[in-house]
Amino acid sequence: MTGTRTILDPTSERAVAERRRLERPASLSGLTVGLLDISKPRGDVFLDRLEERLADVGANVKRYKKPTFTKPAPVDLRHEIAVECQVVIEALAD
Amino acid sequence: MTGSTTPPRLPDGIVVVVKEECATCHSVGSVLRELDDAATVTVYTQDDPRFPESPTPIHDADLAVSWHHGIETVPTVIRVVDGVEVDRTVGWHRDDWVRVTGVDGLGGDLPAMRPGCGSMSVDPDLVDELNVRFGASVLASRRLDIAEAEDEMEMMFTRGWTDGLPVVPPTEARVMRMLTGTTLAPAKVVATVPPDLVEVTVEKVAIAAVMAGCLPEYLPWVLTAVESACTDEFNMHGLLATTMPVGPIIVCSGPGTRAIGMNSGGNALGQGNRANSTIGRALQLVVRNIGGGRPGEVDRATHGSPGKIGFCFAENDLESPYGTLAGEHGIDPGVDALTLFAGEGTRCVVDQLSREPDSLARSLAASLQSMHHPKLILGFDAILVMGPEHARVFADAGWDRQQILNGISEHLNRPGSELVRGADGMAEGLPSAFGDAPSLPKFRPGGLMITYAGSGAGLFSEIIGGWANGDIGSKPVTRAVTY
Numbered sequence: 001m002t003g004t005r006t007i008l009d010p011t012s013e014r015a016v017a018e019r020r021r022l023e024r025p026a027s028l029s030g031l032t033v034g035l036l037d038i039s040k041p042r043g044d045v046f047l048d049r050l051e052e053r054l055a056d057v058g059a060n061v062k063r064y065k066k067p068t069f070t071k072p073a074p075v076d077l078r079h080e081i082a083v084e085c086q087v088v089i090e091a092l093a094d
Numbered sequence: 095m096t097g098s099t100t101p102p103r104l105p106d107g108i109v110v111v112v113k114e115e116c117a118t119c120h121s122v123g124s125v126l127r128e129l130d131d132a133a134t135v136t137v138y139t140q141d142d143p144r145f146p147e148s149p150t151p152i153h154d155a156d157l158a159v160s161w162h163h164g165i166e167t168v169p170t171v172i173r174v175v176d177g178v179e180v181d182r183t184v185g186w187h188r189d190d191w192v193r194v195t196g197v198d199g200l201g202g203d204l205p206a207m208r209p210g211c212g213s214m215s216v217d218p219d220l221v222d223e224l225n226v227r228f229g230a231s232v233l234a235s236r237r238l239d240i241a242e243a244e245d246e247m248e249m250m251f252t253r254g255w256t257d258g259l260p261v262v263p264p265t266e267a268r269v270m271r272m273l274t275g276t277t278l279a280p281a282k283v284v285a286t287v288p289p290d291l292v293e294v295t296v297e298k299v300a301i302a303a304v305m306a307g308c309l310p311e312y313l314p315w316v317l318t319a320v321e322s323a324c325t326d327e328f329n330m331h332g333l334l335a336t337t338m339p340v341g342p343i344i345v346c347s348g349p350g351t352r353a354i355g356m357n358s359g360g361n362a363l364g365q366g367n368r369a370n371s372t373i374g375r376a377l378q379l380v381v382r383n384i385g386g387g388r389p390g391e392v393d394r395a396t397h398g399s400p401g402k403i404g405f406c407f408a409e410n411d412l413e414s415p416y417g418t419l420a421g422e423h424g425i426d427p428g429v430d431a432l433t434l435f436a437g438e439g440t441r442c443v444v445d446q447l448s449r450e451p452d453s454l455a456r457s458l459a460a461s462l463q464s465m466h467h468p469k470l471i472l473g474f475d476a477i478l479v480m481g482p483e484h485a486r487v488f489a490d491a492g493w494d495r496q497q498i499l500n501g502i503s504e505h506l507n508r509p510g511s512e513l514v515r516g517a518d519g520m521a522e523g524l525p526s527a528f529g530d531a532p533s534l535p536k537f538r539p540g541g542l543m544i545t546y547a548g549s550g551a552g553l554f555s556e557i558i559g560g561w562a563n564g565d566i567g568s569k570p571v572t573r574a575v576t577y
Contacts, residue, residue, distance in 0.1 A: 006266065007237075009236035009237075012385075070562055070566055072331060
């Protein structure tokens with residue numbers, strides 16, 4: 001009467017959709033590359049240098065910034081990047 | 095564990111449900127024989143298939159008849175016409191038995207009435223299993239069968255469902271029992287849980303509460319904690335993702351804390367009290383199993399802290415000389431409420447000599463100044479859990495909550511020159527632009543909070559340091575418990 005042989009799934013039961021990554025572009029020339037600053041100190045130093053290097057290989061660079069590093073990027077910002085860029089680099093720092 | 099959810103049809107005539115263990119059922123033995131002579135009688139027995147000797151009983155071995163027909167007391171007498179119940183009585187009451195059966199002069203040698211006994215179908219040890227067996231299940235979660243040779247405790251570890259300690263297997267019966275702790279429907283969505291941003295239902299929270307070891311009466315507190323954690327202000331996602339060691343600290347107050355037996359006294363922040371130990375744990379199991387917040391994945395803590403398993407305690411609001419933390423955040427006295435705070439483990443402040451409030455305020459301030467780093471200010475909040483012996487020093491001097499906060503804060507101001515990078519030979523500190531500031535506070539307004547808990551012996555308080563505060567990090571969230 002007190003058997004525990006059937007239990008209820010405690011998880012979200014989400015089927016994990018398998019998603020393939022996009023192919024790596026052969027060249028960055030002419031592509032728009034987004035640089036997302038997550039607002040950690042000195043992340044901008046790293047991104048400034050990256051922007052120079054990317055410009056050297058012919059990429060168009062756009063800069064974006066999260067309001068705070070402690071929270072996920074707002075959905076509007078993610079949408080903006082997805083629409084405007086072909087490639088994105090997220091800069092962590094510490 | 096399977097049973098029909100269709101009620102078995104009762105035979106026409108008089109139906110009596112008894113059990114051998116009940117003295118009143120024995121008393122009415124002669125009455126059953128009288129009835130058998132005068133009418134069509136069917137007797138169901140719950141326990142002993144040989145009781146009564148006459149008329150021959152039908153053994154309600156799986157209690158299907160008793161459960162489906164709502165038998166709460168034995169004996170129960172039911173009159174059935176065309177398969178439909180038209181009248182019933184419980185226990186022994188001569189006039190009622192005569193009315194229901196239509197047979198006069200029953201039980202002449204018995205007293206006029208005698209109360210019955212509890213039916214086995216409502217036995218607390220059986221009723222949850224019976225509800226699952228015979229009731230139409232309202233639960234939506236996937237059922238997982240455990241293989242014959244599989245140990246269910248090990249299976250739950252293997253699947254990654256635990257926080258490193260064993261969990262209680264969430265059987266349907268246990269979850270149904272847990273759900274009696276709330277009036278909310280199992281399918282109601284409580285919150286969207288980070289980091290995976292998955293909607294969690296009351297049912298899934300109840301599963302986590304079972305696994306954590308909660309009793310049903312804790313469930314409203316767990317639900318309120320889950321709601322509070324999954325808000326933009328509290329920012330549970332950030333608490334997971336940060337490398338700092340913080341977890342959700344749950345500070346409870348109100349009469350409900352005593353009703354569910356929470357500990358606000360000796361060892362309130364420690365082990366040994368079921369409610370304190372399991373409410374916070376249930377929240378963290380929701381974050382882990384529903385939200386997907388696991389160490390090494392989104393949880394990037396460098397060290398972690400006890401709050402990552404579960405950290406929940408009650409304030410002693412009956413004896414507090416300065417009210418409650420919830421009251422500080424606008425909750426009326428006497429209302430059950432909890433505050434979630436993004437905090438680390440505790441640190442003890444020892445001052446066994448101060449008998450004057452200013453001396454004690456200076457001691458507390460000196461300890462608070464060192465929280466996270468003596469030269470880092472304004473970015474982190476703190477909760478000070480004052481023990482009764484410390485609080486008494488202030489109470490005896492007539493200081494109220496605001497005076498205590500002011501008195502401590504007065505000694506938490508330092509000139510910028512002492513706090514800038516490089517000062518005192520330490521690279522850590524404020525940018526040099528703050529060097530000219532004559533006086534800078536350790537805490538932002540409202541950033542220092544005080545609570546009252548602990549035993550009556552010990553001139554100690556505890557500091558719980560916070561995490562990045564305000565809009566960039568986490569704000570304390572206080573809510574009344576919703577029942």
